[in-house]
Amino acid sequence: MDLTIEQAQGRVPVAILRIKGALDASNYEDVIVKARELYDAGTRHLLVDMAEMHFMSSSGLVALHSIVMLLRGQPSPDPEMGWQAFHALGHDRDTGKQPHVKLLNPQPKIRQILQITNMDEFFEIHTDLQTAVASF
């Protein structure tokens, strides 16, 4: 898996995180680390470009989930804590699409995974880069 970063300017600055290759349990933490680096450097709007990501396991969903938490300025929970971590945090908001993290061009199979897990309810999914950047 390769990760690259590009900066774009819409109404607000948007970082584009491009994920190429396969995303699974062997490397999903690299994505979270990169997102944390971006957040620490000031990124507040992130577009995840999935056009060249040909495989994603449920660990990729964990990465996306963690990125949302990071971009909201909240610590990324420990995946092994499961439900207890979230109940302890006491969150009761956060329904609907996430305003700070959006997805670009997931391949059909990956889009299917997002649908099967209902994760597509939480992410705007764009097919055009300019439109995606302008949507933030």
Add this chain to the structure above:
Amino acid sequence: MDASSSLRVAAELSELETIHRFVEQHATALRIDPSAIDDLLLVVNEIATNSILHGYRKQPGTIEVAMRPIGDAVEICVRDHAPPFDPTQALSPDLHVPLAQRPLGGMGVHLARQLIDSLTYHITPDGWNELTLVKYRIVPHLPQEEPDGSNN
């Protein structure tokens, strides 16, 4: 296991790629529908990941993968020697809670249930966990040939 279609690797996350290549190569050789191959790759990855992280808990171990065609289906067995655990008994995740109230994990078995036609667990006589998954209708649909030789 049939040696011609089985794989034995260390229970390490770095071996997920090896398992991926094994399933992909054998599924392609069996002329399985590409969409079904994608489903198999994902589910085997999820099962192996669960074995490494939750079965062996990142301690040293072995994972075996074997696959064979059965009629218009393919059967894949994933075996490990971690403490006995039956993931088919795991509760389905609640997919209708807000994102912040969702657990980070727990989707692997859900995906397997959605993408695979049969997922069964048993402990082998020598004490291994064995998950057997079956995917039916693996052959791509081909247009039927008319008696005069034309396709419709």
